Amino acid sequence: MLPSLSHLTQHTGFRGTIKNSPSDFVVTEIPVPQHSVSDARAEPLQKPSEVPPERSSPWLQPPKKSRTEPTGPEGEPDPRTGPEGASALDSLLGKPTSELLDKFASDLKDAWDLESGGDAGPGGFSLGPVLDKKDRAGLHSAVRQKFPFLVTVTKGKEMIVEGNADYRELRQLVTEKETSDFFKFLDAKLENSTFSFEPDGDKEHRKVVHHFINRKFGKLLETKSFTVTDVNDQPKMSIMVRFREKNWSRKRSADGFQEKQDLYTAFTLQKENLETLEAIGFLAAELGVLPSDFSYTGIKDKKAVTYQPMVVKKVTPERLKEIASKMEKKGMRIHDIHSTCQHLRLGQLKGNHFDIIVRDLKHHSHDPSADLKERISEAMESVKTKGFINYYGPQRFGQGQNVQTDQIGLALLNEKMVKAVKLFFTPEDTDDPVNNAKRYFLQTEDAKGTLTMLPEFKVREKMLLRALNRYGVNHEGCTKGWLNIPHSMRIFYVHAYCSKIWNEAASYRLKIYGTKVVEGDLVLPNENDESVSLNDKVHVVTASEESANKYSINQVVLPMVGHSIKYPSNKVGQWYHERLSKDELQMCRFRVSPLQLNIPGCYRLIVKNVQNLSYFLEGSEKGIENEDNHLNESKVSLHVSFDLDPSCYATVCLREIMKCDF
Structure with missing residues (x-):
């Protein structure tokens, strides 16, 4: 916990230890x-036996042999991949332009074969103005079928043919034939069709292919590995691809239900x-x-x-x-x-129930002669009545880690991608496979070697390293590396930074104004609104409302920084501007386009209440009290249970009760 954080209540508190073992800290979601x-x-x-046949095919029926041709519903070759494509181009473009297109395609492939990076080769080939919409659609289809490695774009009425960057990337992972057949399969979009890559015994290589398809076509396609027999009758793994079911219109069953x-x-x-x-x-x-x-x-x-x-x-x-x-x-x-029948959403819970055991109960060093029983009772009643400051807890920032998550979030907000990667791979001071792999990466920048050292469950690290291995540990490569991990994980680090600023703002607000609601504060008139995001419900307190004591501290909110929130119009608002400028952030910069991150901001109540708080002391009869009727500190533990709203931290509530930092 950051030492600069404040306390809301005035009781003395007591000392103790939490999380001696995981079973001392039990958290249960309240749905x-x-x-x-x-x-x-x-x-x-x-x-x-009751699983519908549509669900058991084709995933539950692995292929007996590799199939690299796009197929229709009955496994027959797609008729659109035959020579018709060539004659269609001749008729649509005329022979001279069709031949020039052939030459452009040939030159592009030659350039790709010769170069090892960059965008070598001719930039694009114009097919000229194509006014008729049906002709344009026919050209798009015919070009893709004859040249799967090309894409067509329309600029105004003019059609331009360019190299397909996705095709070029895949052909560096698999054979030319597999790449060509895959893109023909993709273009055909035949319902219930599947495509299989050649058998591949290299697990790491298969992962790279899986990830390429998920990254480029994840909304359209899904992949799975199956055991197949290669040409030598040896078992190997093959990647099968199919279209996601949600991309097809829902069928109606015989009873009329979807x-x-x-x-x-x-x-x-x-x-x-x-x-x-x-x-x-x-x-x-x-x-x-x-x-x-x-x-x-x-x-x-x-x-x-x-x-x-x-x-x-x-x-x-x-x-x-x-x-x-x-x-x-x-x-x-x-x-x-x-x-x-549906997924869950972040925040879709009523709250959390906590059952916690506090051990090693003691007086604070400055309060040695007090009755510990009275101190505990006083603390519980004080927080039950007045609540606690709604800080983000230490686990939000990676408690005890050499690099905390908010530091990575700040680097991402400043678009310092390489720095963010280096912070991400900063090891802890322990000798174990994960931290040894991180040390190795920072010393060598050998992404491929680091991949082999990391355990399988380190999913985020491996996702990032695969991209770094492909693109390099430079600004572009690190940007693509961050894009390789899911959006929810990327934004987690940015939210950690925003949470740190909120904690500091809450401390500053209480330091200069205390619990009095003053002019310029932001309040939430309806206390039932737990989290307000970008709406007009947040009200700025006026001078007359301050004089009338219209609002309580339980209604005051502070903004989580972002591009679409308003700030208090008093000294707290000025503090936000000065604090962000120290981190080289301006108010409009809470969009990180290269990482597809958009941080609009929201509002969070400064003070929260604890619900259903109860507690009891446990120990032997002789252990609980000595002859002076005081607690015997070494033999007694405090059992406390309570409920908190979503996004509230039990460690923060305990900090207020005990007046201890954990």
Whole structure:
């Protein structure tokens, strides 16, 4: 916890230790009733025999041999890939222009074969003005079918042919024939068709191909690896590609109801001593899906036992049950597995329930003679009545780490991509495979070598390294590296920086104005609005409202920095401007276009209340009290339980109760 943070209440508090073991800190999500993943309205589990045939094909039926031709519904070659494409171009363009296009295509391929980087080769070839819309559509199709490595763009009425950068990138990973056939398959867009790459025994190479397709065509296509037999009858893995079901119009079944195209499985994840994203990394690697296929309502503590609902896409309940025992070895248990019909959203929870044990109870050093029992009772009643400052907790910033997440977020906001990568790979002071790999990377910038050193579950690190291996550890390469990890992970670091600024702003606000609501403060008139984002509900307090004491400190909000929020019109607003200028940030810079990050900002209440607070002391009869009727400090533990709203931190509430920094 940052030492500059303030306290709201005036009681003395006491000392103690939390998180002696994960079981001392248990967190259970309180779901929103209508969105609970254990809702009785969820779809019942299906036995394997009840899985609809549409779901079992083709993923559940791996190919017997590699197939690299685009196929129709019955596995026949696509008729549009034959010689018709050539005659169509002759008729649409005329023979002379068609021959010039052939030469352009040939020169481009030769240039690609000769160069090793950059954009070598002719820049583009004009087909001239094409006024008729049907002719333009015919040309687009005919060019793509004859030359899968070309793309056509229309500028005004003029059609330009250029090299397809995605084609060029893929042909550096697989053979020319596979690349050509893949793009013909992609262009044909035949429902229920599949495409398979040649058998590939190199796991790391397969991952690169998987990631290329997901990065470039993830909204349209999905991939899976299957065991196939190569030409020597040796088992190898092959990557199969198919169109995502959601890209086809929903069919109606015989009873007139729409069939569900997406498969979602809900479960409760119990984890111990694991970050939420780390746990998802383990699950994704074991299930063969992407981390982005998991949805959840919030990030949970690492040093705790936590229970939270999750939903995973494209995985059956039966498949999830299969891996349950293996996940227990990683510190996870999977409960309440069942089918559901939708994913979860961040913040889609009522709150969290905490059951916490505080051990090693002691007086503060400046308060040695007080009755510890009275100190505990006084503290509990004070916070129950007055609440606590709604700071972001230390786990938001990577407590105890050499580099905290907000530092990475600031580097990203300043578009210092290489610095952000170096901060990301800064190791901790321990000797283990992950930190040894990070040290190696910082010393050598050898992304490929570092990849082999990292364990499989380090999903974010591996995603970033694969891009760095391909593009280099420079500004462009590091930008592409950050783009390689999911958006939710990229923005996590930026939000950490915004949270740090909010914490500092809250301390400054309470230092100069205390708990009195003053002119220029921002307030939320309706206390039921937990989080307000970019709307007109936030009100600026007037001088007359200050005089009338119209609002309480429980209604005051401070902005989370962003490009679309308003700031207090008093000294706090000025503080924001000065604080951001220290980090070389201006108010309009909370958009990082190269990383597709947009940070509009929101508002957060300064003070929050704790709900359902209860506690008791545990120890032997002789341990609880000595002959002076005072607590025997060494033998007693405090059990405390309470509920908090979403995005509130139990460590922050305990800090207010105990007047300790953790």
